[in-house]
């Protein structure tokens with residue numbers, strides 16, 4: 001309890017004023033939580049406002065089409081989260097007549113809502129005694145209690161959840177959860193935590209044993225896949241050829257440019273002679289420009305992209321899987337950030 005009291009005391013004095021705090025509207029909390037799982041507060045704020053302005057309640061959200069959600073989500077990455085939000089909203093509209101549920105038991109059954117989100121919404125919206133465990137909580141608990149179990153090992157989830165449950169202030173679970181997460185985000189930070197001014201340092205095992213920089217322990221398990229995307233820029237000055245991506249890869253259902261993926265870097269001059277390129281655009285492709293993009297980093301993949309402007313021979317039919325999009329309407333369609341940045345630089349700079 002001392003742990004919780006100290007944290008809430010610190011929280012009252014130091015918390016950031018954020019629009020999703022001090023509300024019990026489960027829809028607003030849900031919106032903020034999903035966005036914040038994807039990005040930091042400063043970057044997430046404009047997204048939060050954009051979504052809330054466009055969809056003031058969950059019924060309005062549920063009525064949106066996927067393209068619009070992806071467009072609003074553009075730049076946050078991990079687009080399946082955006083798509084899952086739509087599924088959640090539609091379930092809430094169907095099952096609960098558009099009233100966002102506030103109990104953990106109902107929330108956890110919704111598509112796209114996991115243990116953390118259900119605990120966050122139920123504790124913030126209805127003060128249900130559910131302990132949240134996110135990255136901040138893992139870190140604070142690991143350091144304070146000196147736990148060196150790797151936080152990303154399967155067996156650790158139970159250990160940390162039980163610990164979070166044990167220290168939860170059951171009278172004020174919402175406040176306790178907010179305080180613990182804010183404390184992790186602002187003071188007990190991943191790098192350079194402010195131990196010198198920390199109100200719980202005298203009981204902190206990592207601080208006592210000089211292990212702050214070694215906790216929490218994380219297993220290095222992620223294998224990074226390197227991918228090489230060769231994009232073709234085909235434009236007549238008014239329209240551009242674009243490709244709607246399929247369901248089964250990154251950036252599902254978003255728009256990018258006609259593309260050939262290769263196993264490694266291939267110069268544009270060689271690429272246009274590859275059978276796959278010829279099959280798409282014929283034998284007489286002419287390269288008129290070429291740009292190499294900066295490495296694009298996703299959680300499990302690094303994308304190396306080059307953009308090749310090509311001129312097609314007159315009369316060459318466009319492969320039916322591509323569609324012409326007006327340059328003036330580019331801002332209305334959802335694109336991966338790497339495509340958006342490139343086109344934006346090219347046409348709006």
Ligand code: SF4
Nearest residue numbers: 188195198201204207
């Ligand atoms: S003393 Fe340092 S490591 Fe321990 S809880 Fe406080 S900020 Fe975190």
